[in-house]
Amino acid sequence: MRLLHISDLHLGKRVNEYSMLEDQKDILKKIIDIADQEKAEGILIAGDVYDKPVPPAEAVRLLDQFLNSMVNRSIPVFFISGNHDSQDRLAFGAALFRKSGVYTAGETLCEKITVQDEFGPLHIWMMPFLKPAYVKAACPGEDPETYTDAVRIALGTQKMDPEERNILIAHQFVTGAKTCESEELSIGGLDQVDASVFDEFDYVALGHLHRPQSVGKEKIRYCGTPLKYSFSEIRDKKSVTILDIREKGNTKIETIPLIPKRDLVEIRGTYMELTAKSFYENLDPEAYYHITLTDPEDVLDALSKLRLIYPNMMKMDYDNDRARSQSEFEAAKEMERKSPEELLEEFYEMQNGQPLSEKQRKLVLEMMEEIWEGSK
Ligand SMILES: [Mn+2]
Structure with missing residues (x-):
């Protein structure tokens, strides 16, 4: 089966006050063309479909048109929510869409859809963006401390048959991946997930980080955003990742460049x-x-x-x-480049004449995470 892997469309996004809608419309059209040329048999969208939990109407229209184009071609679409999306809103019509071959990860932690091709069953796991708190709320008795634990628990809600082919769509920060400026700031690496949780998958279609890259193994891959959303990505080459999954153990990965309307x-x-x-x-x-x-x-x-x-x-x-x-101006700019934890560490040191202890640092990071979560 030949699958296109895309992510982080951020439909409705503005970059430096410029609306990206025209550019997004253009790049989606190019992705549809690639799907045609490459005879894609499915599209995986690994989260951050929209830029905001409540996206502007034009962005919703754009996704609607894109899904329609795929359904008209009988190409199934599998998409999950990212940290920018509202999982509930993205799940609107999920049960109805399924009848047309559009699969959205609903309100569960992880879901497994099985499709068939000439090599037998292919399990497509869909795991929307998750945090330890979501897992705690959804699984009574579980209290994951780390993101790695949270992902492991979510994946554990489905049965894995490692003899068959399994691919996963996820939206998490995998340890070791490279970041850029258009992503949300990560606090102290608490949100990182160890790649070992993905060991049994034949391919992991990731979203969240905006640079195309594989992490550790080739099969654990961020396809990157279809467009450059910050000047820090200026030298990046954006692309669509194509996954050719044949019999168990035979998976080929290639990329097709995406050329924007305006660079x-x-x-x-x-x-x-x-x-x-x-x-x-x-x-x-x-x-x-x-x-x-x-x-x-x-x-x-x-x-x-x-x-x-x-x-x-x-x-x-x-x-x-x-x-x-x-x-003064430079110092302010310097400040902007610093992460909240660096700023707090400096402040603490200035006030107390000594650095934060490991214990204090951990506490501070947890509090920041909690406060940020609460303000969303
Ligand atoms: Mn994103």
């Missing part, structure tokens, strides 16, 4: 250089730019003047002596 581009130079026709005539005027001006003095009204040439400029800053000497 994210960083350019730097003086105002005169960047506004010279010879410079910009070879650039895509529609791309999303991050422009760094290197003029020694700030240029009057540079933002609006540059927008005449680069209408989709997302970000503009200066790199000159003045910008560098603005230590």
Whole structure:
């Protein structure tokens, strides 16, 4: 069976105040084209379908159109909720959708759908994004301390036959994976899941981290976002992962590049250089730019003047002596880059003249996790 693996669509997302809807519409169309060309027999969407628990109507329409396109092609879709989605809302119509071959992980911790192909049964496990607290609430008597425990308990609710083929769709942070700026900040690595819980699966279709990457083993894989959602991803190559699962033990993985309608581009130079026709005539005027001006003095009204040439400029800053000497500004920027736990550790040290103990650190991390969870 040939399956497309995508994740983290974040439909409805805005990047630096720019709506990504047009870009998302375009990239979904390209994913449909790939499904046609590659004769896909199923699509796995590993969470963060939407960017918000209550997505804008346009984003809902986009998903609706995408699901319809797949149903019209008789390509089944399997999707789970990520940490950005509302699991309950995403499960709307789940029982009805199933009749059309659209499988959404409902309100359970983990569900197993079995499909058939020429090699026999293929078990597709769907495990929506979960935290120890969800597992505790759903499984009386269980009190998982870590995310790894939580995942192990959730997977344990279904029977595993390791002689048959099993693939898992999940949305978790697997230890060792590389992060980028468009993801939600992870607090102190508490949310990490040890890859050993996935040992028995023939493939793990992951979402959550936005860079395409395998973690440890090739078969434990993040397909990455279909689009770049931050300038930290500028050099990433976005793609769709294709999984060719044949008889037990024979699974091939390949990627097909995704080319966006508008790329994210960083350019730097003086105002005169960047506004010279010879410079910009070879650039895509529609791309999303991050422009760094290197003029020694700030240029009057540079933002609006540059927008005449680069209408989709997302970000503009200066790199000159003045910008560098603005230590206060830099310190603030430095602060933004720090994680909440680093900030608290520094604060504690400043107040008490000694670092946090391991015990205190653990307590602090747990409290942060609890407070953040409560504020959602
Ligand atoms: Mn995401």
